[in-house]
Every structure is written in structure tokens, then in C-alpha cells.
Amino acid sequence: MSPHHVNLHQKQQPPAASGATGDGSERPVLVIIPGAWHHPIHYNQLAKNFRQLGFEVEVVELVTMGEPEAILGKTHHEDIKVVRDTIQPYLDAGREVALVAHSYGGFVATDAAAGHTVEDRREVGGRGGVKTVVYIVSPASGQKGIGLMASTNLVRGEHPALTEGLVDVQGGVMSLTEESWKSLYRGVDEKLAKEAFAATSRYHNSASFMSETAAGARDLRAPLTYVIAGDDNFIISPAVQHRIADSLGPRCKKHALEGSGHAPWMQPELLPRLLDIIKGAVQG
Incomplete structure (x- = not known):
């Protein structure tokens, strides 16, 4: 089997190493934050590859997706708590x-990192902290006090939201349509794409797309990386992704993955490049 073969259901093994780099220092712990409708199982391949490289990896389970009655009233602030509870130890x-x-x-990562970066903690005599944030095809906000949808609309300009026929909004939840898998997993092997789609939640609380940020990515005291999916046609086009990356400020480096859909780690031909981008950001 190829080292980059994608298997959604492959059981995850414990970290291959404790995080030591060989020079006496420790690698940062990687914390993967899923996209809407997605669960940790969707990131098995990404996590597996980094564990094989000796990184410790956590993949959080967000609480704003699930059955409608269980998620109503929850915003991205509940997801921030999940991330902070994971990184605090x-x-x-x-x-x-x-x-x-x-x-x-x-969108969650920015607020979760705010006030907890390595620079923030060092300033008050602490050790550790969030070293970097890597955004993968993300509607991240460069400014505080604004919701995800409003922030994206500010930078979208003449480019429309690519949601028609893909997402329904009703009763306070956003649901995926039966045909949305074709765009959500564009470029992914059809069998794997359908398997991944079957594992999604289908429902995500729409309030989490409108709740306001406490921080903007431009204000984070940490280097940022933005990975642009060059062939994505799910909600935010590559042109809009470029604008979002540019709006995150001078500390953000952007990388374009040509031929990539919304889930580039599920495309074996792109996975090595994605791993290199993330590893470079983490170890930089």
C-alpha cells in the first residue's frame, strides 16, 4: 500500500514518538480543527501521516454539528471552548x-489562539503556547467583531457564494444536499468521496456562521499560513480564498494547491505537498 493511500476508516495508532526532534527539543503538538459537517474520522489520513513523522496529533470534535435538536443555540464560541480545553493541558x-x-x-481557530500564542504567554512569563495557525481553504476573518458570513462577504466582492444546490438553510440549521458531495469532495476518488459524505453530520448550526469573532487573524501574535484549494467550487472560490489570505495581514503566507478541491488531504497526488506546507509552517 502506498504511504499516501487514503483510507477513511483506518484506525489511528498512537504517536510514533513522544514529540522529540532528536536535538533535545520537542515538536509542537498538532491540533486539527474540522470544517463544518466534518468529524475527526475525516482527517484520519492527515493525522496518520503526521504521527508517522513523530508528531503528537489531536483531532477535536466540534459541537455545532449533529442532529438539529442537539445543536440549536450553539455558536462558534462553544467550539472555541472545545479547542481550548484540548490545548490547555x-x-x-x-x-x-x-x-x-x-x-x-x-474561524474557530483564530479565536481559540487569541491571547494564547507563544508571544502572548512569553510576555507574561509563561512557556508554550500556540506557535502557528494553518488555515486550509478557510473563511477565516482578518478582523474582530464580525461573523463568518459577514466577513466573507466583505472580501468576496464580485464573486458569488458557491452554495446554490449545495446547502439548505432552514430552522436554524444548515444542511448539505444529497448532491453536495460532488463539490465538497471535488477531485477525490468517487468511492472515497461518497464514503466521506456518508460520514458527515449533514446538519450544522447556522448561528455559528453568524456569531461574532472576539479576535481577528490580523491581530494574532503568531505566523499564519493559508492553503488555497486551486480547483475548489464549494462555497468559496479560489479567487475569494486569495482575497481572504491577503486580508489576514503580513504575517500570513499563502500557498496554492493547484488541482485541489475542498479536501486536499484526500487527494493522494496532493497529500505530500500539503504535508510539506504544514510541516514547514509548524517547524518554521
Whole structure:
């Protein structure tokens, strides 16, 4: 089997190493934050590859998706708490963490990192902290006090939202249509794409797309990376992704993955490049 073969249901093994780099230092802990409608199982391949490289990896389970009655009233602030509860033990131990955020997860990552970066903690005599944030095809906001949808609309300009026929909004929840898998997993092997779609939640609380940020990515005291999916046609086009990346400020480096859909780690031909981008950001 190829080292980059994608298997959605492959069981995850414990970290291959404790995080030591060989020079006496420790690698940052990678914390993967899923996109809307997605669960940790969707990121098995990404997590597996980084564990094989000796990284410790956590993949959080967000609480704004699920059955409608269970998610109504929840906003992205509940998801922020999930991320902070995950990273806090590492920060308490003086460890550095890197947030790797997919799509909606990037909106959560910014607020989760605010006030907890390595620079923030060092300023008050602490150790560890969020070393970097990697946004993968994410509607991240460069400014505070604004919701995800409003922020994206500010930078979208003449480019329309690519939602027609893909997402329904009703009763306070956003649901995926039966045909949305074709755009959500564009470029992914059809069998795997259908398998991944079957594992999604289908429902995500629409309030989490409108709740206001407490921080903007431009204000984060950490280096940022934005991965642009060059062939994505799910909600935010590559042109809009470029604008979002540019809006995140001078500390953000952007990388374009040509031929990539909304889930580039599920495309074996793109996975090595994605791994290199993330590894470079984390170890930089």
C-alpha cells in the first residue's frame, strides 16, 4: 500500500514518538480543527501521516454539528471552548501547539489562539503556547467583531457564494444536499468521496456562521499560513480564498494547491505537498 493511500476508516495508532526532534527539543503538538459537517474520522489520513513523522496529533470534535435538536443555540464560541480545553493541558506543561484548521474550523481557530500564542504567554512569563495557525481553504476573518458570513462577504466582492444546490438553510440549521458531495469532495476518488459524505453530520448550526469573532487573524501574535484549494467550487472560490489570505495581514503566507478541491488531504497526488506546507509552517 502506498504511504499516501487514503483510507477513511483506518484506525489511528498512537504517536510514533513522544514529540522529540532528536536535538533535545520537542515538536509542537498538532491540533486539527474540522470544517463544518466534518468529524475527526475525516482527517484520519492527515493525522496518520503526521504521527508517522513523530508528531503528537489531536483531532477535536466540534459541537455545532449533529442532529438539529442537539445543536440549536450553539455558536462558534462553544467550539472555541472545545479547542481550548484540548490545548490547555499542553500549554500548562509548557508545550507549543500548532492549530491546523479546515474550512469553518479556521474561524474557530483564530479565536481559540487569541491571547494564547507563544508571544502572548512569553510576555507574561509563561512557556508554550500556540506557535502557528494553518488555515486550509478557510473563511477565516482578518478582523474582530464580525461573523463568518459577514466577513466573507466583505472580501468576496464580485464573486458569488458557491452554495446554490449545495446547502439548505432552514430552522436554524444548515444542511448539505444529497448532491453536495460532488463539490465538497471535488477531485477525490468517487468511492472515497461518497464514503466521506456518508460520514458527515449533514446538519450544522447556522448561528455559528453568524456569531461574532472576539479576535481577528490580523491581530494574532503568531505566523499564519493559508492553503488555497486551486480547483475548489464549494462555497468559496479560489479567487475569494486569495482575497481572504491577503486580508489576514503580513504575517500570513499563502500557498496554492493547484488541482485541489475542498479536501486536499484526500487527494493522494496532493497529500505530500500539503504535508510539506504544514510541516514547514509548524517547524518554521
